[in-house]
Amino acid sequence: MVFSSATFLIVFLPLTMALYYLLGVVVTKSMAVKNLILLVASLIFYAWGEPVYIILMLLSIFFNFIVGKDMEQAKKMNKKKKARSLFIFAIIFNIGVLGFFKYANLFISTFAGITGLGLRPLNLPLPVGISFYTFQIMSYIIDLYNGNIKAQKKLFVFALYVSLFPQLIAGPIVKYKDISDQFMNRKENWGSYSKGMNRFIIGLSKKLILANTLGSIYASVQASGTANMSVLTAWIGIICYTLQIYFDFSGYSDMAIGLGGVFGFEFCENFNYPYIAVSITDFWRRWHMSLSSWFRDYVYIPLGGNRCKVPRVIFNLMVVWLLTGFWHGAAWNYVLWGVYYGILLILEKYILDNLVKRIPKILRWLVTMICVMIGWVLFSAPSIGEAFSYIGVMFGRSAAFADSTGSFLLTTNFALLLIGLACALPVYSFLIGLLSPKKRSRVILALTPLLFVLCIIFMISETYNPFLYFRF
Amino acid sequence: MKHKNYLIYEALCVIALFVFIIWICATHSGGTDKSVDEVAAPVLNVLTQDQMSKKTNADAAKAFGIDIDKTEGIVYYANDNVMDVTEMLIVKLNDPGDANELKTAIQNRVTDRENLYKNYAPEQYALLEDSVIKINGNIVFYCTAVNSDALYEAYKKAL
Numbered sequence: 001m002v003f004s005s006a007t008f009l010i011v012f013l014p015l016t017m018a019l020y021y022l023l024g025v026v027v028t029k030s031m032a033v034k035n036l037i038l039l040v041a042s043l044i045f046y047a048w049g050e051p052v053y054i055i056l057m058l059l060s061i062f063f064n065f066i067v068g069k070d071m072e073q074a075k076k077m078n079k080k081k082k083a084r085s086l087f088i089f090a091i092i093f094n095i096g097v098l099g100f101f102k103y104a105n106l107f108i109s110t111f112a113g114i115t116g117l118g119l120r121p122l123n124l125p126l127p128v129g130i131s132f133y134t135f136q137i138m139s140y141i142i143d144l145y146n147g148n149i150k151a152q153k154k155l156f157v158f159a160l161y162v163s164l165f166p167q168l169i170a171g172p173i174v175k176y177k178d179i180s181d182q183f184m185n186r187k188e189n190w191g192s193y194s195k196g197m198n199r200f201i202i203g204l205s206k207k208l209i210l211a212n213t214l215g216s217i218y219a220s221v222q223a224s225g226t227a228n229m230s231v232l233t234a235w236i237g238i239i240c241y242t243l244q245i246y247f248d249f250s251g252y253s254d255m256a257i258g259l260g261g262v263f264g265f266e267f268c269e270n271f272n273y274p275y276i277a278v279s280i281t282d283f284w285r286r287w288h289m290s291l292s293s294w295f296r297d298y299v300y301i302p303l304g305g306n307r308c309k310v311p312r313v314i315f316n317l318m319v320v321w322l323l324t325g326f327w328h329g330a331a332w333n334y335v336l337w338g339v340y341y342g343i344l345l346i347l348e349k350y351i352l353d354n355l356v357k358r359i360p361k362i363l364r365w366l367v368t369m370i371c372v373m374i375g376w377v378l379f380s381a382p383s384i385g386e387a388f389s390y391i392g393v394m395f396g397r398s399a400a401f402a403d404s405t406g407s408f409l410l411t412t413n414f415a416l417l418l419i420g421l422a423c424a425l426p427v428y429s430f431l432i433g434l435l436s437p438k439k440r441s442r443v444i445l446a447l448t449p450l451l452f453v454l455c456i457i458f459m460i461s462e463t464y465n466p467f468l469y470f471r472f
Numbered sequence: 473m474k475h476k477n478y479l480i481y482e483a484l485c486v487i488a489l490f491v492f493i494i495w496i497c498a499t500h501s502g503g504t505d506k507s508v509d510e511v512a513a514p515v516l517n518v519l520t521q522d523q524m525s526k527k528t529n530a531d532a533a534k535a536f537g538i539d540i541d542k543t544e545g546i547v548y549y550a551n552d553n554v555m556d557v558t559e560m561l562i563v564k565l566n567d568p569g570d571a572n573e574l575k576t577a578i579q580n581r582v583t584d585r586e587n588l589y590k591n592y593a594p595e596q597y598a599l600l601e602d603s604v605i606k607i608n609g610n611i612v613f614y615c616t617a618v619n620s621d622a623l624y625e626a627y628k629k630a631l
Binding site: 062121 | 475476478479481482485486488489492493496497539540541542566567568571572576580583584587607610
């Protein structure tokens, strides 16, 4: 089930909220009841798309819960070797599950391609959200091993942490240490509810109104093929995709954070206007922040971070970015995309640092955005070959600079592109910040229902409703 | 401190995981190396084509939100009568990882249509309720038809 579907908006969410507030908040006032309602709702939410994979998630939950308790017991009894063995066992289990269900096909087909053996890919459907919940589980295991947290004593609370539906299938990746207190100690009030609903509707609007509309333009550009594509068409296409992926993913994060607020949770932020970044480093401090901080805390720093000699730091960075690419998908273009960012960040850190500081900010922004857009071509193309031919067209390897398709796309979508750009940059927060708090809340109160009505109209009238991060 | 032995639970989890993997590989893996037209051919023999007509890939993209670039092939039949909900879709995807997304899109379409027909066309609503949506590796099969079970059987044999 996705947040932008009618089933979720009309049936699932109102029913869950009604049960949560009536039984949990008004009648019993019990945290256990509230958690139980959320757990049951989360399991139904997950089982909606592919019911069999709920077995895998429950197995993962039970295994990691038991290993966590065992590891804590071993540490308390000063059995360091046992604790270490359990830690390695849990990491192998989690990476093994993720590797098998997400990457088996890629490795089998690559191996078959290299060796010429007639191996057939397994073609298993990907368990939804497996990358997100596995990373959440691993944060629990690693922090527990490092002594940063205590093992969760209640299985159903741990199950709720892993399966909590607002952030289950597309993040943000919430670390256990950041949220553990909230399972037994959180307060829902009108403020958190209305703020949460407002954030949810903003996210829904980003997804349904902007991302889907921009996505359909990029889909039509991509479908036309690069053979006869003009430079203008290629740039319009990739600008649309750049905006689409931001509204798609940040919209989903907004919906997740908003829904968390509705049920009294405070999730970490995942985006901070990434398209105002003036360097690649700055971009990655603003884009998918929960994933970046996961890799920083659990891979980069344990490898030594930047407190080592330069070659080692370069190695650490490349490991992190190779894994970041791999995390995004089981295809070599994602790996290339990760390596591309690794190289850019290393160049920025060690070679271009002084030069970058001397360039005017607007130029730095422009160069950053061009690099980001090239990255999105690698990310979105069906194959590496097609990515390079698209990049070639963007930079002049084309029959024409502009053609009738490009001009048509530009004139018919100019307003949409401007609106998209304004929404991707902090224009709204700047304007709303100019108002007094009283006027601000009135404007928000007037805008939110309007946006919701617009979302419903778009949901009913539009059939193009892909979700880019659903498959991760 | 009371010592608890968790080893048995850990071992059981690992055994259960292996059993699950073997079961899922046996029941859900595979897909097919055949083209989508080869898979569809025996299904079309069962399909009452006088009631449904062949639609283009663009029609399928519009109806289900399919990204054509992510597919190896599409076979889509639907009824031209707007008061008739029968349709049949077979999609072969480049990446089986996209199958769930497509399945969700199909489910959303079925739900939307159920809401639409529920109050004034109960027989159409009943057909929608009996819709079949299945994933087999990189192939997604969907049909809403009077003989949907027969269509699904033909599809399974064709894989």
